[in-house]
Amino acid sequence: MKARGKLLTPDRRRNAVKLLRQRFGVSERRACAVTGQPRSTQRLIPKQREDNTDAEITEILRTFALANPRQGYRKAYRAVLEAGYQVNLKRVHRLWREAGLKVPFRKRKNKRAGHGVPMGAHHPIDANVTWAMDFQFDQTQDTKVLKLLNIIDEYSREYLATLVDRSIDADGVISALDGIVAERGVPVYIRMDNGPEFISHALSHWANEMGVTLYFIDPGSPWQNGKCESFNSRLRDELCQR
Structure with missing residues (x-):
């Protein structure tokens, strides 16, 4: 039973x-x-709240969830504090559950079979061993293209840099990498796709001088750079909402 x-x-x-x-x-x-x-x-007789604070906070949570469907109660808690309510996180969590609010469940996709190189030798074993970088695109209100270069540390999932400009070429990529290297040192690997900025001779020469191995994923296989793709998704949710 x-x-x-x-x-x-x-x-x-x-x-x-x-x-x-x-x-x-x-x-x-x-x-x-x-x-x-x-x-x-x-x-013990539970105390009844005399004010209508719970209803007001619940309304704030509903409004937040409607405007930010992929963010949970912890981010909603910040909105409650910004509205001037002095409450703790547990109370907000209770009201969030009572209101039936939750982040929509996304069904896990089946693992796609690619023809990539075995990942064991390139799996990060410590911080500052493997970096990953990728481009993502957006646009401003005047419909002009906005290009973002995101660079993260695969082991710690730490955000290292984001370069934002209308256009970013290989020299821009190298400049961003130089800024991180000056602060953190040189990584062992850098994982990226086969974009024209990444396969350029300029970046290849920079890697040879620095002693960095450039690891290119297979064409059309973004899941091989999954950690950076995941960061791109969260960056878009939090900073690129319209």
């Missing part, structure tokens, strides 16, 4: 004690012992 779930909250245990007493006629002491409910908690 499959075991039922535990009665985790005091309110659920309180209701269970009442049900046991009504159905089986047992004493309060016996019912509390069975459910694991302290008798002092059972007799």
